[in-house]
Amino acid sequence: MNTRRDFFKSAAALGLLSATGAPLCAATENAAGPVSGSDDRKYWVSLVEKLAQPVLGNLAKRELKKTMPVEELPRTGREKYTHLEAFGRLLCGLAPWLAAEGLDELERQTQQRLLKLAQESLDAATDPASPDFMNFTDGGQPLVDAAFLAQGILRAPNVLWAPLDARVRTQVMAAFKSSRKIPTPDRNNWVLFAATIEAALLELGEPTIEERLEACVRKMLGWYVGDGAYGDGEFFHFDFYNSFVIHPMLLDVLATLQRHDARFQAVHAVVLERARRFAEIQERMIAPDGTFPLLGRSTAYRFGAFNLLAQIALQRALPENVAPAQVRCALTAVIRKMAEAPGTFDGKGWLQIGFCGHQLALAENYISTGSLYLCATGLLPLGLPPSDAFWSDPAARWTSQKVWAGEALPANHALTDVRTVEVPTLVRV
DSSP states (O other): OOHHHHHHHHHHHTTOBOTTSOBOOGGGEETTEEOOHHHHHHHHHHHHHHHHHHHHHHHHTTOHHHHOOOOBSTTOOOTTTHHHHHHHHHHHHHHHHHTOOSOOHHHHHHHHHHHHHHHHHHHHHHOTTSTTOOOSSSSSHHHHHHHHHHHHHHHOHHHHTTTSOHHHHHHHHHHHHHGGGSOOOOSSTTHHHHHHHHHHHHHTTOOOOGGGTHHHHHHHHTTEEETTEEOSSSSOOSSSHIIIIIHHHHHHHHHHHHHHOGGGHHHHHHHHHHHHHHHHHHHHHSOTTSOOOOOSSOGGGGGGGGHHHHHHHHTTOOOTTSOHHHHHHHHHHHHHHHHTSTTSBOTTSOBOSOSSSOOGGGOOTTOBGGGGGGGGGGGGGGGSOTTSHHHHSOOOOOHHHHHHTTOOOOOOOOOOOOOOOOOOOOOOO
């Protein structure tokens, strides 16, 4: 029979074959041929709107606590944390896009509408008179999500800080400073939550505390284990926390510090080199069909697992052998597979616990509805304008697609970085 031969003839005529003769992955093609970066961007923006509207739309009206469901494991008591989780994590991922320029008119209208809701939500979340005033002090968890909120502001201060009136700025700073009631953690990645809040306060013109800023950065850097990876405390954990938290927060904290003191440039350069290597590893973890390994805890954060790869793409710092378009196509494949799985959203548009669909058994006792919005950090490259190569270059295969199609690729090698990194101390008066 000639069915297979006829298929490949037809595919070649449509331009669906690579130089190796293998058809492009379904994630980068449709019936008319390869999907463009413009189409990918439209899909990502549609997902932003789907994620953001329930959270920001209700919070701006001061009705988030009234309307948001709280899915959790029985008797875990996450109700007092989940709303700040949803807001802080969502804003952390959306912030670069809320500040993006060069958008077409339809995307710009969506952006400006959601930006207005985000600004109103900052007021609602930090106004002590608001029914949606959030918990920044009770328990340990608020330190985590105050940090994600602070990271969002650090990523887009021109739209999430500068336009706020004095009253709202005072409220936000008071909320961040109130989180200092939570003791400085020193045993795992939580050191970076304290450091990120302090970095935001530094950027916003407030005095900072060395124990919660430089000392926490030193602690985290002391746990470096090699080849771009850090231990989560004394030991390395085979999970996604190097991407969820460690690299992204180190990069943002040190970028802030070096803006205020040039002595931090050297340590930032080392941290960026390590992050680029870890991003390279992450791109190689994405299988040809857009799946990736289910490893470690917090898998319900879904494509937030690629927070770091997305951030390195946003910063235009991808390794030389990783093209922006291949990252776009790889991330789009992951995002589609997870976002479109039945049960990912409930009937009213809220995220439900799971990795690929609705899978409550995957939840840890700290997971609830709000936690899930960390997936928004996988969308960071929307902060790049549509004209950037990430979006404008033609569809491209990612590494696993190339190698499983038989393409000859150069060998991949570890980053042999064993340097001891010195972290200066800010001059405080």
